[in-house]
Amino acid sequence: MPTTLFDKIWAAHEVAPGLIYVDLHLVHEVTSPQAFDGLRMAGRRVRRPDRTLATADHNTPTDGTPVARLIADQLSRVQVETLERNCAEFGVPVYSLGSERQGIVHVIGPNLGVTQPGMTIVCGDSHTATHGAFGSLAFGIGTSEVEHVLATQTLVQKKPKSMRIRYEGDLGFGVTAKDLILGTIGQMGTDGATGFVVEFAGPVIEKLSMEGRMTICNMTIEGGGRAGMIAPDETTFRFVEGRPAAPQGADFEEAVRQWATLKTDDGSVFDHEIVVDAAALAPQVTWGTAPDMVTDIASVVPDPQSESHERALHYMGLTAGQPIQELRLDRVFIGSCTNSRIGDLRAAAEVVKGRRVASSVNAMVVPGSQEVKKQAEAEGLDEIFKAAGFDWRVAGCSMCLGMNPDIAAPGERVASTSNRNFEGRQGRGARSHLVSPQMAAAAAIEGRFVDIRDWT
């Protein structure tokens, strides 16, 4: 019987019915302290510290604070120090603040090569779906489940339903992976994929870089999906090859032979399938307080269709009919696990080069990891951003969720490359608009949203 990519990975990881083995468990400071406490109280150990990797990202200041004990915010300091102490006690490798390998958990996993095709990957973070870009089954879990995985290296899990999102046509000029996923969520709604593991497919997906694929899978959760995945191919193998934790030499050749079998067979049946016309998409801008409240850059703020929409317009300080390109911005944030990789920074720098950030705008770039930061600096991207008036920060989740000091003030309008435009997400009363790195960069220069396709 023909089977899907998801079926194949699921079957290979079933220890017993409804019990799934976890190949890689990523851990960060916010959703793990209570899990380690639980282990301690029950006298349990971490079953596979060698399949567990921790970093500090959600809470870390991006001002260059070199070590945890110097973090100014006392609660953040305690949380990062608690992570370090727990990892030392339970033998879990950790890249904390000050490590050259520290960064957003969904950036460092792929970049270190610990994320590999065919794996099951979990983390106490909903954006774990990111790793599905490698043809792995990756999803977010809660802290009780973090404790369960630490103790048993497994997860109790009923098999989700399967769904395929198939793209037709090519992306137009100036339209990116971010626009593709925002447009898709706009089409299916924030719960369109609830209960499903989603496979993204079609020629557009095959042509995307690994970074573009990660942006797509990352935001699966914003459409309600349990996990997003993309079949691994030559692009995937070349990305993984040579990374520090990737298999080496003959092991790599053997791994590629196995990874090449990770495809959905012709004739496989999905529980649900939708088709999206990629060619019809323009650059996207969200106007509301959920990721499916999104429209084209050339469009206007839409008429409210529900009470939620009316509430959103009120919160966002918008009225129906306002052209998107007339929305003036106070802040621009380029970063987050959605768009902070080297390819994202290159694309934004290309737009910014030789220009100046509008005087009314406070703009910042937060690289996804210390390694991405180093590489960007080796390429001179930091100089381009700084010359334009951007603030060049160190790695972390930063203003994506504002747990560290990087937050917007009440009423401030933010163009953000992150993944959530929820009320208060980037600061109480802050108004977030989600866009691609190119669109955010251009918006910083003009002080308002512009259509990257005809902007010169």
Added chain:
Amino acid sequence: MEPFETITSRPSVLMRDDVDTDQIMPKQFLKRVERTGFGEFLFDDWSREDGWDLPRTQVLVTGRNFGCGSSREHAPWGLEDYGFKAIVAESFADIFRSNCTKIGLLPIQLDRATVESIADSDSVQVDLAAQEVRWEGGQASFEIDEQIKHRLLNGLDDIALTLQQGDALSAYESDRERSGPVTTAL
């Protein structure tokens, strides 16, 4: 985890759709390393709005796609600490639903009309064993995974149950060491 017993309570109503976990438990409270005491921070931003009224009862009644967004278990912890034992909603986000069942908070999915009828009642009874919700003028059955139901009714710890399958796990693991992924030591 405490065993789930039949409860009778006034419903506390929040008729909004797409309530995300950032609203349920705003990020500033995620810095705490404790597991208890989150109730006082529940809906911290929204609770400042005029007309906000969410009584501390045992049953929360709400709209579609409740608990979407972030996987933070701090949201269910807050709801539980506030006093809720069951949440009746038109639908739930996946991770949130799973997180609730891990701590003994029962998610009950019912159609919109039923949810609205319960929201209008003065008292609602939740009977997990019978998989039924009862209120004046109505009753409705709800679905729940058998294994989860068993665990909730008996207040069982998932980890202890899994560790009972230790032999299967060890066998799987030793096999996977030969055929599974190769990760070069960092």
